Amino acid sequence: MNLFDEKIDWSASLEPLIEKYKGKKHPLDYQNIYQLMIMVILSAQDSDANINKISPALFEAHPNLESLSVSNVDALIPHISKVRNFGTKASWIIEIAQSLKKDENIPLNMENLVALKGIGRKSANVIMREANVPAEGIIADLHVIRVAPRIGIIAESKDGNKVEKQLMQVLPKEIWGEIGMAFSFLGREICRPTNPKCDICPVNNCCNYYRNL
Structure with a gap:
């Protein structure tokens, strides 16, 4: 079954992911x-x-x-x-x-x-x-571009701006600030391009890829 065929409350479904990575500093080692x-x-x-x-x-x-x-x-x-x-x-x-x-x-x-x-x-x-200011968009780096369609939230696209736009249409504004970075960390640590660690993924219960394994 494809997740696009059903209505999913993504805000609720992605809560465990946001919980896992909320406030985690970006991998760039900056001081200010x-x-x-x-x-x-x-x-x-x-x-x-x-x-x-x-x-x-x-x-x-x-x-x-x-x-x-x-x-x-x-x-x-x-x-x-x-x-x-x-x-x-x-x-x-x-x-x-x-x-x-x-x-x-x-x-x-x-x-x-x-x-x-x-x-x-x-x-x-x-x-x-x-900088902890209100989000006006969603981070769409290489990891997000790969992970979000794999989960089944949006259609696949190699264009970061298109991916961001799709995510902004699907996800509520109150999670924009954290969800992009959360997807990014998920892609770096768990949802790897090959051999993803699906069994320890915090959102495997709503993931299209996992469901189709």
Whole structure:
């Protein structure tokens, strides 16, 4: 049976998942919102582990937006040269720093975050979730894109924005802030691409994939 054929109260069904991961810090090892914003930009098409590795030296040299705003691309590149697309990302970061100038000017709403170079909806959702401000969307990273259709909540799509839109239509706004990151952790730890650990999954009772095993 396909879960699309029946009405499921997803809010209630996903409660155990939210309970398991609620408030769990993002895998990027940041100390403040400035660091998180920079690391989120750097992590596009790269791994959180790689960004965590290069970050200490980067933030020692550039501890805040103020120090970045008086720097330049050439000075920034040696600190991020092991990151994918480092040249483009360096120019985005310097442009953001020169425009915002101080850490306290980092916006914490969707409209102003996505107006910044290198920050799309996924990144903005991550920043807003970690800053603990009301959600305006749902994080849709690679794990969410894979896990949400597998469970049976939405149709499959490789487009993060489409996945987010579908999830926003199905799920109540009060869980938007936590559910994306919860799916992401589920995908990292339990709902792996191959050999998922279905027997210990907190939502196996409403999962399409598990039901069809």
